[in-house]
Amino acid sequence: MIQQIYPSTPHPYQYELNKDMQFAAAHYVPGPGAGHCGNMHGHTYFANVTIAGNELDENGFLVNFSDIKKLIHDRFDHSLLNEHTALFSDKDPDRYPTTEIVARTMFELIQEFLDRMPAKPRCVQIFLRETPTSYVVFRPAAGGSYGS
Template sequence: MLQQIYPQVQHPFSYELNKDFQFAAAHYVPSDKAGKCQRVHGHTYFANITVAGDKLDETGFLVNFSTIKQIIHDRFDHTLLNEHEDYFNNEVPNLFPTTEVVARTIYEMIAEYLASTENKPVCVQVFLRETPTSYCIYRPVELLRQLQGGRF
């Protein structure tokens, strides 16, 4: 895997963990305005998840790298994203499996897991590359505003 440099997000935490991984998945965007993307096609998605916090868990981790990968990879790898009806919906544009929505969904999945941990780290950024020349970044702006006392 190539070394990557990602945009950084400001946060008030002592620790920041970044996990890179990839997964292969197909999708289509069910809109007449989506052009070629309305046909089923696939990508090798490349993701970087940024987690931050102040407290380590009982193993000395902020969060285990493999857990982050497992949450996303095991669910989405070699699947048709449109079939994941718990996350995506072909009738609601804000839930079409576009790169933006997939990035937000990854954030929500990771955030839900982190909230269940004892040390409660937070996901502050999801970087999702769909092609070698196209990517999306999702940042939970409301969370970051809260963490930074509204100075974001």
């Protein structure tokens, strides 16, 4: 992957981990105003996950990079996002697999995993590039969690 400079968000933590990954996935946006995006099509998504915290685990890790890859890449690579019905829905506009909602969903999956860790690191940003010219940044609301 080519080195990318991502927008950053200030946070009060000592450590910041960034994991870059890419995955190929197809989707369609079922909304009436989706235009061409209503047709099934694919992207090679480029994602950057930013996690921050103050404590390292017994291995000296904030989070093991491979755990983040399993949560995102291994779940979504070479799949049709719309078929991940536990995460996305063709009937609920708040769960259509748009780039914005995919980024938010990635945050939710990662933060749920982090919440089970003793040191409780925080996912502070998801950067998700859908095309060479289009990307979304998702950050949790003030207070550190989605929906706060």
